[in-house]
Amino acid sequence: MSLNKKITKEYYNDILKNNVSLAEGVIKQSAENYIKNNDFPTTKDENWRKTNLTNLLKHQFSCAKKVNFEEQTLSAFNISGLKANILVFVNGYFYQEYSKIIEKNNSLQIESICRIKEKNPEIFEKYFNKTNIENANIFTAFNTAYAQDGAFVYIPKNKIVKNSIHIYNFTDGNTQKTISQVRNLFIAEENSEAKIIQSFHSLSINYTLSNIVTEIFLEQNSKINFNTFQGEGDDAHQINNIQVVQKRNSSFSNNIATLCGSLVRNDLGVKIDGEGCETDLNGLYLPDREQHIDNTIFVQHLKPHSYSNQLYRGIIDNKASSVFFGKVLVGEGAVKTFAEQNNNTVLLTKYAKSHSKPQLEIYNDDVKCSHGSTTGQLDKDALFYMQTRGIGEKRAKILLLNAFAAEVLDKIKIDTYKNYLKFLIDKRMTGEKISGHCYKMGECRVY
Amino acid sequence: MIKIKNLHASIEGKEILKGINLEIKPGEVHAIMGPNGSGKSTLASVLAGRDIYEVNSGEVEFDGKNLLELKTEIRAREGLFLAFQYPVEIPGVTITNFIKSAVEEQRKHRGLEQLTAAKFLKMMKEKKALVEMEAKLNNRAVNAGFSGGEKKKNEVFQMAMLDPKFAILDETDSGLDIDALRIVANGVNKLKNGNNAFLVITHYQRLLDYIVPDFVHILYDGKIVKTGTKELALELEDKGYNWIKK
Numbered sequence: 001m002s003l004n005k006k007i008t009k010e011y012y013n014d015i016l017k018n019n020v021s022l023a024e025g026v027i028k029q030s031a032e033n034y035i036k037n038n039d040f041p042t043t044k045d046e047n048w049r050k051t052n053l054t055n056l057l058k059h060q061f062s063c064a065k066k067v068n069f070e071e072q073t074l075s076a077f078n079i080s081g082l083k084a085n086i087l088v089f090v091n092g093y094f095y096q097e098y099s100k101i102i103e104k105n106n107s108l109q110i111e112s113i114c115r116i117k118e119k120n121p122e123i124f125e126k127y128f129n130k131t132n133i134e135n136a137n138i139f140t141a142f143n144t145a146y147a148q149d150g151a152f153v154y155i156p157k158n159k160i161v162k163n164s165i166h167i168y169n170f171t172d173g174n175t176q177k178t179i180s181q182v183r184n185l186f187i188a189e190e191n192s193e194a195k196i197i198q199s200f201h202s203l204s205i206n207y208t209l210s211n212i213v214t215e216i217f218l219e220q221n222s223k224i225n226f227n228t229f230q231g232e233g234d235d236a237h238q239i240n241n242i243q244v245v246q247k248r249n250s251s252f253s254n255n256i257a258t259l260c261g262s263l264v265r266n267d268l269g270v271k272i273d274g275e276g277c278e279t280d281l282n283g284l285y286l287p288d289r290e291q292h293i294d295n296t297i298f299v300q301h302l303k304p305h306s307y308s309n310q311l312y313r314g315i316i317d318n319k320a321s322s323v324f325f326g327k328v329l330v331g332e333g334a335v336k337t338f339a340e341q342n343n344n345t346v347l348l349t350k351y352a353k354s355h356s357k358p359q360l361e362i363y364n365d366d367v368k369c370s371h372g373s374t375t376g377q378l379d380k381d382a383l384f385y386m387q388t389r390g391i392g393e394k395r396a397k398i399l400l401l402n403a404f405a406a407e408v409l410d411k412i413k414i415d416t417y418k419n420y421l422k423f424l425i426d427k428r429m430t431g432e433k434i435s436g437h438c439y440k441m442g443e444c445r446v447y
Numbered sequence: 448m449i450k451i452k453n454l455h456a457s458i459e460g461k462e463i464l465k466g467i468n469l470e471i472k473p474g475e476v477h478a479i480m481g482p483n484g485s486g487k488s489t490l491a492s493v494l495a496g497r498d499i500y501e502v503n504s505g506e507v508e509f510d511g512k513n514l515l516e517l518k519t520e521i522r523a524r525e526g527l528f529l530a531f532q533y534p535v536e537i538p539g540v541t542i543t544n545f546i547k548s549a550v551e552e553q554r555k556h557r558g559l560e561q562l563t564a565a566k567f568l569k570m571m572k573e574k575k576a577l578v579e580m581e582a583k584l585n586n587r588a589v590n591a592g593f594s595g596g597e598k599k600k601n602e603v604f605q606m607a608m609l610d611p612k613f614a615i616l617d618e619t620d621s622g623l624d625i626d627a628l629r630i631v632a633n634g635v636n637k638l639k640n641g642n643n644a645f646l647v648i649t650h651y652q653r654l655l656d657y658i659v660p661d662f663v664h665i666l667y668d669g670k671i672v673k674t675g676t677k678e679l680a681l682e683l684e685d686k687g688y689n690w691i692k693k
Contacts, residue, residue, distance in 0.1 A: 385535040388495050389549035389605060390523035390556070399548060403539025403588075 003035050003138055007061050007179065014063035015146050020114040022183055023129065023144050031134040034141035041137055050323045050355040051265055051294045056237055061209055064091035064148075064171070064178035069203075074098055077168065077201050082416040084166040084197070085110050091171055092148035092180035092210075103163055109154035110165055113185055116152040123154060127187055131215050131243035131269070139239045143213040147183035150212075153196065154187045155222070161194040164414055168199055171236060173206025184214040188222035188250070195225040195414055200261075202233035210238045218250035220274065225413050228266075229421070230258040234289065241267040248274030248303075255412050257421055258285040258293050259428065265294045272299070272306045272334075279308035284408040284421075286428060287320035294323035301334040308338075313408050314345040315401055316352035323355045328369065330362040341371035346378060346404060398429045448473050448613050448644045449494075449514070454505035456493045462503065463489040465669030471613070474641040478655055479648045480680060481666035482688040487648045488532060490666070491617040495529040496522050510612060523549075524556035526612030530602040530619050532648075537589040542601070543571070545589045546608050553609060574607035578634040596627035603634040610638075615646045620654040632657030652684040667691050 023031060040057060041048040069090050087110060088098040094112035101110050109116060109123075117124045134144035151167045171180055188194060200210065210232070218224055232238060238261055246252055258264050270279050285293040299308050314322045324343040345354040358371035378400050386396035405425055412418040449471050456464040463486045471477050481487050493500050494507065496519035507514040514522060537545065547567065554561055562570065575582060578600040590598050599619055606614055616635065620628055635645065635658050647658055655663070655677055663680045665673040672691055673679065683690070 379535075379537075381535045382537045384495075384497060384519065385531065385537070386545070386549075387519040388523055388529050388531075389545070389609065390520050390553040391545075391548050392520050392552060393518075395548060395552070396520075399540050399544070400537070403537070406539055 002039055003142060005060075006040075006057060007063075011061075011063045012146075014065070015148070020117060022113065022117060022147055023134070027129050027134060028145055031141045031145035034135045035138060035145065038138050038141070047296060047325070050321075050325075051263070051292065056209065056263060059177050059207060061177050061179040064180040064208070065174070066093050067091060067172045067174055067203075069095055069098070069170070071098065073170075073203065074168065077199070079166065079197070079416055079420045081419075082164060082166065082414070084164040085161075087112070087151050087165070087167045089149065089151070089167070089169045089182060090203075091178065092150075092182050094149045103161060105156070105159065107154075107156035108159055108161065109152060111152045113150045113152040113183055123187070124152075124185075127185055127215065127217055129215070130217070131245060131271075133213055133215065133241065133243050136241065136267075139211050140213055140241050143181050143183055143211050143241075147181040147213070150183035150185070151198070152185050153194065155189060155192040155194050157189040157191060159189075159192045161192075164195045164197055164417070166197045166199070168201070169210070169212075170201050170203050171206075171208045171210055171232060172203035173208045174204065175206065177207040179209045179211060182210065182212045184212070186214070186216045186224065186226075188218045188224050190219045191221045192219075193223040195227075197227045197229065197414065197417055199229040200232050200238065202236050205233045205235055207235045208232070208237065210236070210240070212238065212240045214240075214242045216242065216244040216252070218244070218246045218252055220247045221249045222247075223251045225253045226255070227412060227414065227417060228254075228256040230256070230261055230264055231424070232261045234260065234262055234291070236261050237263045239265050242269070244268075244270040246270065246272050246274060246277045246279065249276040250274065251278040253280040253411070253413070254282065255408070256283045256295070258283070258287070259424060261291060261293070263292045266296070268295070268297045270299045270308070272301050272308065273303060275303045275305045277303070277306040279306070280411065281308070281310045282408050282411045283312040284405055285312075285314045285322055286317070286425065287314070287322055288317035289320060290318070291320045292322070293320075295325070296323070297326040299328045299339070301328070301330045301337045301339065304333065304335045304337070306334065306337055308340070310341045310343075310358075311408055311411070312343045313404060314354060315348065315405065316345055316354055317348045319349070319351040321353035321355070324373070325355075325357045325359075326371075327359040327361065328371075330360070330364065330367050330369065332363045335364055335366040337367040337369070339367070339369040343373045344404070345375045346401065347375065348378075398426070401429055402426060448475075448510060450506075450508040452506045452508075454490075454493070454507060455503040456489060456500050457503055458489070458500050463500075463669055464493065467505070467669070467671060469664065469671065471644045471646060473612075473644055475662070476639070476645045476647065476658060476660045478660035478663045478680065479646065479666050480650065480652075480663060480683060485666045486669045487666055488617055491529055491532075491615045491648060494527065494615060495519060520552070521556075523609075524553050528606050528609055528611035528614040530599075530606060530614065530616045532617040532619075532621065534590045534598040534602055536591045536593075538591050540589050541586050542589055543585045546571070546605060549605070550608060570608065574604055577607050577637055578603045579630050580604050595622040596624070599623060599627065599631050600634075603631050607634065607638055611643065613644050613646070615648065617648045618650065619647075620649055620651060628654065629657060652680040655680050665691055
């Protein structure tokens with residue numbers, strides 16, 4: 001089942017018509033070779049054991065097209081109170097007319113990656129695909145060779161970006177089964193700092209596949225706080241791969257909140273390639289119906305004195321399922337590493353499933369590492385206790401679930417975004433319908 | 448206030464309560480004593496509505512209503528309170544948020560206007576003072592990491608906030624040192640008025656020096672085998688439970 005059978009004949013023509021090709025030369029060739037010689041991962045691959053792509057691959061996809069988009073649509077998905085630099089992508093294409101950069105600075109770049117490639121090829125080439133992600137799997141190869149566009153953020157030395165950077169990604173299948181491919185590149189130069197939010201939304205309930213690759217480079221002493229909100233429709237699929245390289249004393253925090261989507265796969269790789277780094281990875285996922293959400297994480301500690309933490313929590317409803325596969329590798333030289341991993345899931349029904357596998361691989365004996373995993377129902381004793389105080393069963397459940405989620409949400413550093421998520425999650429729990437933000441969200445509820 | 452008639456209850460097919468009869472009137476304090484496994488905590492749980500127990504027969508009339516037909520939260524809103532022997536830890540839910548939800552639901556049920564934030568906080572402060580509970584606990588998660596004494600104070604604090612008609616104290620004294628015991632008992636005594644009633648479950652006569660009961664019942668093997676006044680508790684302390692078993 002090779003990739004070319006899964007896309008329409010017109011796919012490559014459509015891509016050529018629309019775009020600047022990001023990859024060239026050796027990189028492009030390497031990616032194309034990978035596509036030619038490899039197939040889609042199956043459940044026989046260790047990294048995909050619990051995420052089955054069979055249903056997704058029953059279909060043939062065309063290249064997502066540019067669609068009409070209106071200002072008012074954007075405002076419907078707005079995070080209330082957030083003052084941000086905004087980039088807008090629809091179906092993988094950049095919509096400059098809706099993008100708004102409020103923080104003007106000569107060397108700060110918040111742009112479309114295709115435009116940067118033309119305007120500033122030096123910086124583009126210095127970093128593009130330097131995580132060698134093109135041959136990780138067929139999705140990253142496909143993205144490397146044929147991504148449409150994506151966000152580019154370059155934070156110059158010593159610059160602290162005060163306002164957040166909000167990157168909107170909308171998909172609109174427009175009655176066709178389409179693929180959108182987004183390629184992001186974020187670079188934080190020495191001693192710089194930025195907060196980034198990337199949000200994914202569907203504009204229609206269509207069978208879509210978003211294939212996203214994000215590369216993030218943190219130079220010495222820099223800080224990036226990266227937040228991903230996934231709220232696409234019930235027929236939307238997302239393969240999202242984030243690769244991070246951290247240099248000395250840098251700090252990277254990642255918060256990923258998945259509220260909707262038929263199949264969501266998040267691969268997150270962090271290479272700690274400098275001493276004294278901090279890496280804080282958090283995730284919250286709330287699949288329902290028959291949705292499937294997979295978070296596969298690989299943190300490599302290659303230098304001494306670094307700290308990494310993973311806290312992933314899931315609330316699994318109906319017949320939904322989730323995967324947490326978190327691996328931490330501590331290299332021979334990475335002494336005094338402190339690594340923690342925690343995954344907790346609550347199953348709301350007897351059909352809900354959670355697969356959890358925290359894993360440590362340690363090659364030196366001067367480290368402090370721990371991991372833990374819990375899966376269970378809501379605490380019946382706590383529910384009864386609350387009911388004896390007059391709190392109704394539903395409200396008690398919502399209080400407990402909100403409390404469970406809060407531990408992850410409270411790690412989010414952008415207050416307006418945190419409140420936005422709390423609002424959406426609370427609505428989700430109570431089953432109240434809200435327009436926009438997350439398709440059909442009103443149907444997700446606590447029984 | 449509450450009339451229990453020939454109450455039989457079991458857990459996993461094993462009968463624990465074998466015909467309890469008890470009537471408590473407004474303004475009264477009753478104490479139930481008895482050896483381990485006699486059914487004291489089961490009685491408390493059944494009255495509160497714990498679903499792991501099955502009521503096989505009998506009736507409980509609470510303030511004119513059929514208590515056994517009501518869901519746990521409705522019993523609470525109707526004015527029944529259970530102070531737990533082992534208060535449950537609820538990570539992530541702050542005391543303020545927890546008790547606010549409870550007060551709101553109870554006031555709604557009783558057709559009372561909701562309290563303003565200022566009035567609610569003032570009330571919290573007053574009721575905390577009643578059990579000498581530290582203010583800094585407000586933003587801590589309910590019972591999480593509390594000492595035994597703090598947990599029991601928290602139970603009495605919640606009782607004070609909810610102002611029940613009928614409160615069951617399930618071994619509220621166990622595990623308390625004498626100072627904590629005095630504080631907890633004082634709290635209960637201050638809440639006593641002519642209109643409410645208390646059922647105090649305890650192993651030890653000591654608590655009854657502080658919370659003086661009008662009646663003492665001895666529960667043995669699922670039945671009340673003896674009823675008397677506070678002197679009965681002293682006699683029991685003196686002679687031990689073997690005296691009852693005969």
